[in-house]
Amino acid sequence: MRRFITFSMLFALAALAIPNLILAAKVGQPAPDFTGTASNNRTYHLADYRGKFVVLEWHNNGCPYTQKHYMSGNMQKLQKQWTAQGVVWFTIISSAQGKQGYIDADGENKYMAKMAAAPTAALLDPTGAIGHAYDAKTTPQMIIINPQGIIIYDGAIDNRPTDDVKDIPVATNYVNVALGQALAGKPVETAATRPYGCSVKYKGSWF
């Protein structure tokens, strides 16, 4: 019995140590639920948005790849276009305090006003809890959840993995294509791609 307890404790410890192997979200599987505090001081609970499409956008305002999509206005255009059609859009900042992209509520509100960003809300995730639950690796990384709470897209914003603004007009935007297909009741053809960009600056990560 004692040995059994020791083993199960070890297993529990291992599960804590490698959460991305055990809890990682996957296309076709239920989206892990989360509660997040937004820069507008409101609390958002994913489960409250059953019945709606939800987009998760990982964000770091110091990352050249994030800047590519914000300086060009591309991300804001997507946010406006899809929230206008009832899609819920969460920008998620998983940078730990002291790391690139970390920002407090006030700073993020000013940034969003300056950039004319238009997500439903910007969630501040400095512990990385939401980021790790979804195994988010890069900024930007895009995840789409359907009204049944299933992940239907996970990956890059488009098919041009560069920091060059000139690539945006010639890129295929995976988020546009996936949301277009899903809102029309069709299956998402390209459901998983390799996300590109900067690594998410999690607590404890060394780069």
Added chain:
Amino acid sequence: MRNPNVRLLFLPLFMLASILLPGGRASAASIPHGTVDLIAENQWIAPGRQAYFGLNFHLEKGWHIYWVNPGDSGQPPRVEWHLPEGLNSGEIDWPAPRRLGTSSIVDFGYEDAVMLLVPVRASSTLPTNQAVQLGAQLRVLICREICIPGKAQISLTLPIKSMPPEVDARTRDLFTAARKSLPQREPGDWEFKVSDEKDSFILTAKLGRQTTQATFFPLEESLIDNSSAQKVVTVATGFQLTLRKSDQLLKPIKRLKGVLELSANEAYVIDVAVGDAHSAK
């Protein structure tokens, strides 16, 4: 972020190098947290022959650039050549990369110093007894904890002569070292098999010797989960390596291509057909 002392130290060194090494290497161009220069293996270009050139990177401690498959984040260097008519560049020969990162995000790239070899073919009708300028516009992402995109314009002037080219003694060691860092063709008597299991690929290697260490770098993205540990099981004639599949891999694959590293400076290019779990047993 940039450390001015390091730059002050480097600058005179490179100025000196450009004086000491005319022809074979031009002065280094600055990139964020490093330098890059274009160097030639031969003293001149000979019509009708192929010659090698090097994109020679030096990076400050802790900074890295990327392999052709960057892994979970990042971007490989991109080169746009500006060559006179009669000269044509080939693809970059990528040295075996290193795994960079420890936690849930693992990238593939190079730290400290690396030289990327590029073949350039000279047409047999190239006029001799003149000098030509080879230029390259380089775009490169340099990362440590953060990433900085950099650009550099590098060039080199070399004479064209009809006689067989002679190696430039001043750059010989750099080219020798660069070739050592390239993955080699696998020996003919080695055998590889890849079986497709539910969550992983199992690479079985028969090398005729016990092998305790192996790391696989996939040439294509989204095949294996980059951050998962690659479990090596040593057997009498080689090893078995377990590669966890990427979450982005939704369809079966026919072949597994990449670089297999057995130790520092011992890496091989492999391209193995993927069989089902049965055929590998």
